Amino acid sequence: MPTTQSSESVEKLKADATRALRAADSAEQLEAWRVEYLGRKGRLTSVLRALGSLEIKERKAVGAAANRLRTELESLFDERLLQAKSNTAPAGSIDITLPGRKSGSGGLHPSTQMIREITQAFNEMGFQTIEGPEIELERYNFDLLNIPADHPARDQWDTIWVDSDSRSDVLLRTHTSPMQARVMENTDPPIRVVVPGKCYRYESTDATHEWHFNQVEGLAVDEGITFADLKGTLYEFARRIFGPSRKVRFRCDYFPFVEPGVEMSVDWNGEWIEILGAGMVHPKVLKNVGYDSDKYTGFAFGMGPERISMLQNDISDIRHFFRNDLRFLTQF
Amino acid sequence: MKVPVSWMKEYVDIEISLDELADRLTMAGNEVESIDRTGWIDNVVVGRVQSVRPHPDADRLSLVTVDHGDGEADVVCGAPNVAEGQKIAYASIGAVLFDAYADEPSKTRKLKRSKIRGVVSNGMVCSVRELGIGDDHEGILVLDEGARVGTPIGELIGESILDIELTPNRPDCLGIVGVARDVAAITGNPLREPDTTYESTGPDVNSLASVGIADPDLCPRYTASVIEGVKIGPSPKWLQERLLALGERPINSIVDITNFVMFELGQPLHAFDLDKVVDRKVIVRRARAGEQLVTLDDRERKLGDEMLLIADPERGIGLAGVMGGANTEISETTTTVFLESATFHGVNNRQTARALELSSQATLRFEKGLRSGLSEVGLRRATKLILEIAGGTAASGIIDVYPGAGEEQQSIELNRDHIKKILGFEFEKSVVETTLKSLGFDFRERDFGWQVDIPYWRPDVSIPEDLVEELARIIGYDNIPTTTLSGRPPKWQPQxxxxxxxxxxxxxxxxxxxxxxxxxxxxxxxxxxxxxxxxxxxxxxxxxxxxxxxxxxxxxxxxxxxxxxxxxxxxxxxxxxxxxxxxxxxxxxxxxxxxxxxxxxxxxxxxxxxxxxxxxxxxxxxxxxxxxxxxxxxxxxxxxxxxxxxxxxxxxxxxxxxxxxxxxxxxxxxxxxxxxxxxxxxxxxxxxxxxxxxxxxxxxxxxxADNSDGSGKFTEFVRLPASHRDLSLVVDSGVTVGQIVEIAGRNRIVTSATVFDVFEGKGVPEGKKAIAIRLVYQSPNKTLTADQVGKIEQQTLKQLANELGAELRV
CATH class of the missing domain: 3.30.930.10 (Bira Bifunctional Protein; Domain 2)
Known part of the structure; x- marks a missing residue:
């Protein structure tokens, strides 16, 4: 086979190169080695250049072997270069690979992080963050919100009631919505608030249900607020939390304290995932708190920060949030 | 709410794909959670039984030759009802069928070629249970004679069921016609309402039975009809299939019809055997506390005095809108049917059902607050079907006790400006009118907009905002523009x-x-x-x-x-x-x-x-x-x-x-x-x-906090140099660092006193501890000399010695 004689064999080249590399121990020697073997006119390059003269079958085999050798030699070279440099490290050098001294590794609970992210998005749109009581009166949690007693709509909120001899209308709030009524009772329009806080439901728990959870409520009331404003505000919120390219959809839904009612979902890997419920504040709610419902309109919304956190962080069990396992918490 | 698509198609044409339909219903407020498809099974086709011969080794089995359009197959069959010439569902090897013998009804198994008592069976003739469309496994499913051999079975028995998560405000959609009406509005196709007309040739209904409402607060309307000469028997196949598709067990034609109409229109009905009603007199009244009634499920129920009872002059005959009484149940011997279609108070009905733990399809509907208008429609529809299916003659006229009459018809002013005020934009007149019409709202145009009459089936629509939602949801929320909040931002309140x-x-x-x-x-x-x-x-x-x-x-x-x-x-x-x-x-x-x-x-x-x-x-x-x-x-x-x-x-x-x-x-x-x-x-x-x-x-x-003394504010720092002195003291173990720092800091020239080591043990006497403290001396107006610092230090040491017994450690 006369054609192979013109270039040296890959095996021999490998043997020569590794031997020479072991012998080189200064940066200068290493550079010379690099030029001889890996350089543009180096020996390995010559082998590759000569491939064209080989028969196709042999060309493939030799080519593959030569390329493998190149990768191998390059990484060996990098290793030797690093060694050579450390051998000639300046006096007083320290081991810069030792871990640094960290001052603590504290962190916020993932629910708090998400609540802050959500409220901040709305704060920047002029909504102020406020808070309200977790133990509530039926009047605020239900009656003023157009959810009369014994109405089937109340089934949407299974309630934990407070035990008392003297009264039967105290409960753990089932949503943050009672703050809508409280704010409106105490303040004249314009109103723009977001209300984060704990809520409670009489519900058995599993991976996707928890009796104890957070919500973030929102309310905007003034003259001239419209459904289009609701959409615009929530679109902007979704852009901030889920990124500008996330697809968002609004569909009709029912909550007794809004009309029209809205559900907002985002596209999550091809599936629509419900993010929040919303709607235009029901005229009865406005009247219940003493507002002139001919003059004022508004919108309200509510969402679960744990659910959004689960979505964004790929958490499959909501019960992680309140078990305070550091193996969970330290990941946020 | 489960809606079989083939059933819904009786009322509205659907040209779009089911996925698109589901999506558009969801967007308009009726969330389709899933589309369940039944009866679509691969490798199962229509076959014709060519011949039936006895199995050589088993009396109960037969050998059947089936033409399946792609040849013939010999199958071993155990069904008693198999006969030559029948069109049947033939499953070839590889078909995945429901396991008729499994405890778990949804369990399936793949059909393999097998020998049954020595004879090879090349497939199977299927029962209803094996096809997953019903419970029956007594015999094979026999198809219509007209079925074409070789047709995939799904085309005959396949059904798609929309599983809709209804919101509490839409009781109308608890009837398939209600969902069909939304589909009609979304697609623009017309709605075909069920026929409610029939011929009544019998005597005046009031001569056959009477109804009195003692507690009108719980029963705003009670309508009834009487059908004489009915023949009770099983329902026709189409009716049974409709109920089976919803998982309801067919009982007899009369009961099946009341159920059918409930699913169709959303109106629960109940049929009594009129001959068993004492004096043919029906009274609607609250039960007496402790009164008892044996319900259709043969359980004796103890009633409370807030439960609404259907009674005759002597006893209860049914729990209104919850469950009928066993004493007036329709049986094979029934010839005269008293058909009830009433409106009961929703909250009361729900409380009764809850108290007795008797949640039924009827309560599910009544509790949402049905409109009285629906009871008459439901009555006429069911009466018509009874005449068609069970025969007999309808008494002329209907009984209609209607204490709540007059409160029903609602009419709402829909103001053009109001739509704009809520949505932020205006619809064209034609869009508004087409949408209202498609949903069955009658309207008259006015200067301000439209005067809209609310039909009986939409009790949830009571204010203009509700109508605005109707417009918006049918047109699609996604088609409403998007704006950002303008106007005054509110005053910030400290929190x-x-x-x-x-x-x-x-x-x-x-x-x-x-x-x-x-x-x-x-x-x-x-x-x-x-x-x-x-x-x-x-x-x-x-x-x-x-x-x-x-x-x-x-x-x-x-x-x-x-x-x-x-x-x-x-x-x-x-x-x-x-x-x-x-x-x-x-x-x-x-x-x-x-x-x-x-x-x-x-x-x-x-x-x-x-x-x-x-x-x-x-x-x-x-x-x-x-x-x-x-x-x-x-x-x-x-x-x-x-x-x-x-x-x-x-x-x-x-x-x-x-x-x-x-x-x-x-x-x-x-x-x-x-x-x-x-x-x-x-x-x-x-x-x-x-x-x-x-x-x-x-x-x-x-x-x-009182910050008038300037605390909490910035203080200009002193630019003159400071002196640092470290002292090592030995004190009793009980002396606290706080005491030492307090004494050391008394001189105003000492700007800080910081303990940097506390030591007990070797080199320190028993009961004592060594404390190292750094004092910083600095005057605001002069540079301190070593002498000055030394003097203050001596003073401090003296105080420490006097008050705490501290000694300088050497």
Whole structure:
């Protein structure tokens, strides 16, 4: 086979190169080695250049072997270069690979992080963050919100009631919505608030249900607020939390304290995932708190920060949030 | 609500794909959760039984030759009803059929070629159960004679069922016609309402039966018809299939028709055997307390005096809108049917059903508040079907007792400007009118817009906003424009308590602590492991806690944080530095309880993560104190730490934190938790140091702070050089660093006194300790000489010796 004689064999080249590399121990020697073997006119390059003269079958085999050798030699070279440099490290050098001294590794609970992210998005749109009581009166949690007693709509909120001899209308709030009524009772329009806080439901728990959870409520009331404003505000919120390219959809839904009612979902890997419920504040709610419902309109919304956190962080069990396992918490 | 698509197609044409239909229904408010497809099974086709021969070795089996359009197959069949010439469902090898013998009805198995009693069976002739479309497994499914051999079975028996998650405001969609009406509005196709006309040739209905309503508050309308001469038997196949598709068991033609109409229109009905009704007189009244009734399920029910009863002059014959009575049940011998279609009070009906734990399809509808208008429509539809299916003659006219008449018809002014006010834009007139019409709303155009009459089936539409939603949802929310809020932003209101909590949280996170959030409820026994502050008052108990573990609202965060430390100590080898900021619930009395904001934190385990330059020490009191000090510094609170006794903490290793500048208010506590208490938590670390800060008191201190003396403001620093002197003192072990620092700092030239070492042991006499302290001397107006500094130092040493017996260590 006369054609192979013109270039040296890959095996021999490998043997020569590794031997020479072991012998080189200064940066200068290493550079010379690099030029001889890996350089543009180096020996390995010559082998590759000569491939064209080989028969196709042999060309493939030799080519593959030569390329493998190149990768191998390059990484060996990098290793030797690093060694050579450390051998000639300046006096007083320290081991810069030792871990640094960290001052603590504290962190916020993932629910708090998400609540802050959500409220901040709305704060920047002029909504102020406020808070309200977790133990509530039926009047605020239900009656003023157009959810009369014994109405089937109340089934949407299974309630934990407070035990008392003297009264039967105290409960753990089932949503943050009672703050809508409280704010409106105490303040004249314009109103723009977001209300984060704990809520409670009489519900058995599993991976996707928890009796104890957070919500973030929102309310905007003034003259001239419209459904289009609701959409615009929530679109902007979704852009901030889920990124500008996330697809968002609004569909009709029912909550007794809004009309029209809205559900907002985002596209999550091809599936629509419900993010929040919303709607235009029901005229009865406005009247219940003493507002002139001919003059004022508004919108309200509510969402679960744990659910959004689960979505964004790929958490499959909501019960992680309140078990305070550091193996969970330290990941946020 | 399950809606079989083939059934719905009786009322509206559907040209779009089911997926698109589901999507558009969802967008318009009727969320389609899933589309369940039944009867579409691969490798099952229409076959014709060519011949039936007895099996040589088994009397009950036969050998059947089936033409399946692609040849013939010999099959062993055990069904008694197989006969030559039948069109049947033939499953070839590989078909996945429902396992007729499995306990779990949804279990399937793949059909394999098999030998049955020595004869090879090349496939199977299927029963209804094997096809997953019903329960029957007595015999094979026999198809219509006209079925074409070779046709995939799905084309004959396949059904797609929309599973719709209805919202509570749409009882109309509890009838398939209601959903069809939404489909008609969405697609623009016309709705075909069910036929309710029939010929009544019998005597006047009032001569056959009578109805009286004693309690009209619970029954605004009661309509009834009487059909004489009916023949009770099984329903025709089409009717049975309709019910089976919804999982309802066919009973007899009359009962099946009442069920059919309930699913079709949403109106529950009940049929009585009129011959068994005493005096043919029906009375609608509240039950007497303790009155009893045997219901259709043969159970004796004890009734309460708020339950609505259908009765005859002698006894109850049915629980209104919940379940009929056994004494007037339709049986094979029934010839005269009294058909009831009434409107019962929703809340009352629901309470009755709940009290008796009798949740039925009827209650599901009544509780939503049906309109009286529907009862007559339902009655006429069911009467028509009874005449068609069970024969007989209808009495002329209907009984219609209607105490609630006149309150029904609603008419709403839909103002053009109002639409714009709510939605932010205007629809074209034609869009509004087409949409209203497609939903069945009658309207008249007016100057302001439209006067809209609300049909009986939409009790949820009662204000203009409801009509605006109707327009918006049919046109599609996505087609409504998007704007940003304009107008005046509201005035900012200070939220000091919230801001304080946030600030404290941030400081503690900065100090390396991890925030936790625990359940707000606990058990009385669990909470009793720690001591509660003096002023907690009565706690908040829960009437219906989700579990016994969460029976009372917490009055402290101590239990939660110690539990967190303990549970993590079993799984976490690194530092445990955790805190919680949240509400505790105190002093429950007449009004709402006090929700006090507290912060509690704890340190346990190693101080730091394993590190090459760390001593690996365990965290202790001073870690907790440090976090607390960092917090107080940040809040600008100057506090002192004084010894205190507290049942949760170890005596002698605990301090209460007081603010001298604010009436000595106690803002918190810090200490090592006593072994007695901590051992109750079953932790795998030896000790834990904990602090607690009452944010309500902190707020009082911060808000009440008197800064008129310039404290808390910037002070210009002195540019003259300072002198540093380090002293090593020996004092009695009982002397505190606080005492030394106080004395050393008395001279105003001493700007700081910092202890940098405390040592007991070798080289220090028994009962004594050595303390190293650095004093910084600086005068605001001159550079101090060594002599001047020495003089002050001598003074200080003398005071330390006199007051504390401190000696200079040499």
């Amino acid at each position: 000091p308590a919230m801001q304080l909590r946030r600030r404290v949280t941030d400081v503690l996170v900065g100090a390396g602590m991890r925030e936790t959030i625990s359940y707000s409820a606990t058990t009385a026994a669990g909470e009793a492991r720690v001591t509660l502050p003096d002023d907690t008052g009565v706690g908040v108990g829960l009437r219906n806690p989700v579990s016994a573990d969460f029976a009372v609202m917490r009055r402290t965060l101590r239990e939660a944080i110690l539990s967190t430390v303990a549970s993590n100590s079993r799984t976490w080898r690194g530092p445990i530095a955790v805190f919680e900021a949240g509400s505790v619930f105190l002093k429950y009395g007449e009004g709402l309880p006090e929700e006090r904001q507290m912060v509690t934190g704890a340190f346990a385990g190693p101080r730091n993560d394993l590190h090459w330059d760390d001593s690996g020490d365990t965290s202790d009191f001073y870690d907790a104190k440090g976090a607390l000090e960092a917090t107080l510094d940040d809040l600008g609170i100057t506090a002192v730490f004084e010894p205190v006794e507290d049942g949760t903490f170890a005596p002698g290793r605990t301090a209460i934190v007081r603010v001298p500048g604010a009436n000595n208010l106690a803002v918190g506590i810090v200490g090592e938790v006593s072994d007695d208490v901590f051992s109750l938590f079953d932790a795998e670390v030896e000790s834990v140091a904990m602090f607690e800060l009452d944010l309500a008191v902190c707020l009082k201190v911060v808000q009440g």
